[in-house]
Amino acid sequence: MSRGTQNVVLLLVGLSTAVMLVKGTYLNYVRPGLLPWLAVSAAVLVTLGVVSVVRDLRSARDDHDHDHEHGHRHQPWLGWLLLIPIAMVAFVVPPALDARGATPAAVTAPQPRAFPPLPAGDAPTVSLPEVVMRAAADSTNSLVGRSITLTGFTLHHSDGVDLGRVVIVCCAADAQLARIHLTGPAVTSAADHPEDTWLRIEGQIVPGSSHADDGYIPTMTVTSVTPVDKPANTYAY
Numbered sequence: 487m488s489r490g491t492q493n494v495v496l497l498l499v500g501l502s503t504a505v506m507l508v509k510g511t512y513l514n515y516v517r518p519g520l521l522p523w524l525a526v527s528a529a530v531l532v533t534l535g536v537v538s539v540v541r542d543l544r545s546a547r548d549d550h551d552h553d554h555e556h557g558h559r560h561q562p563w564l565g566w567l568l569l570i571p572i573a574m575v576a577f578v579v580p581p582a583l584d585a586r587g588a589t590p591a592a593v594t595a596p597q598p599r600a601f602p603p604l605p606a607g608d609a610p611t612v613s614l615p616e617v618v619m620r621a622a623a624d625s626t627n628s629l630v631g632r633s634i635t636l637t638g639f640t641l642h643h644s645d646g647v648d649l650g651r652v653v654i655v656c657c658a659a660d661a662q663l664a665r666i667h668l669t670g671p672a673v674t675s676a677a678d679h680p681e682d683t684w685l686r687i688e689g690q691i692v693p694g695s696s697h698a699d700d701g702y703i704p705t706m707t708v709t710s711v712t713p714v715d716k717p718a719n720t721y722a723y
Contacts, residue, residue, distance in 0.1 A: 494539065496531060496534055496538065497539060500533075500535055501528075501532060507521065513582070513718075513719045513721070514658065515658050516654075516656065517654055517657070518723075520657075582658075582721060600626050601624040610634060610635065611635045611636075613651075613722050614637070614638050614666060614722060615664045615722050617634065617704065618664050618666065618696070620691075621691050621696035621704035622696045629691040629693075630693050633688055633709070634688070634690070635687070635688050636706070637685070637686045637714065639651070639682050639685070639716075639720075640676060640685060642677070646668065646677065647676050647677040648665040648703075649685065650665040651663075651664050651720075653723065654723065661721075665703055666691075666706050667700075667703055667704070668706055668708050669706070669708065670706070670708040670709060671707075671709060672689070672709055672711045676711045679713065683713060684716045685713055686712045686713075688708070688709050688710040689708040689710070691704050691707075692704065
């Protein structure tokens with residue numbers, strides 16, 4: 487690959503990153519907290535690319551004269567093919583991972599610890615991964631007797647239906663699937679919805695339902711089910 491091609495690739499990588507930041511599609515790959523680092527990286531890459539391209543353009547006349555004196559040089563063109571996938575990253579955005587692309591969460595025996603109290607209210611909204619962790623490890627039993635509201639997508643299996651969320655710690659490469667078994671008077675309403683339907687549900691976690699035999703997946707008694715639109719950012723953190 488020629489130096490000129492390398493410089494254009496460097497510039498295009500920076501511009502592609504900047505486009506993803508502006509469009510918000512970077513959230514399909516990494517968590518929001520990495521935005522400042524990505525912005526700095528894009529700025530550095532674009533700056534280096536521009537400086538390098540300008541430097542090459544300034545020396546183009548000398549190279550042109552040299553080619554006429556010593557014969558035309560054929561630059562390898564295969565390196566330019568690298569520009570195709572780089573451009574596609576910015577303009578052809580794959581969807582965020584769903585249950586089919588995420589690894590089921592491998593939960594080891596958690597150490598009991600005290601979690602902060604749940605938010606006040608009749609049915610406060612709590613993230614699904616937090617509920618899974620509270621059910622498995624909260625020594626204060628903060629979920630017992632409390633109605634909560636969860637949002638996630640449906641997961642059908644032979645024994646019924648679950649509510650799930652894809653959780654990422656750093657980026658999509660470490661994505662895992664967190665899920666909660668559903669039961670109770672409104673579970674039929676949840677089961678009637680197709681796979682990967684986003685729902686907002688209310689109910690209570692069944693005490694003692696999170697245990698090692700089932701991978702620490704708790705069970706929720708559902709009292710209310712409401713379909714909701716798929717969020718722009720489907721990951722949980």
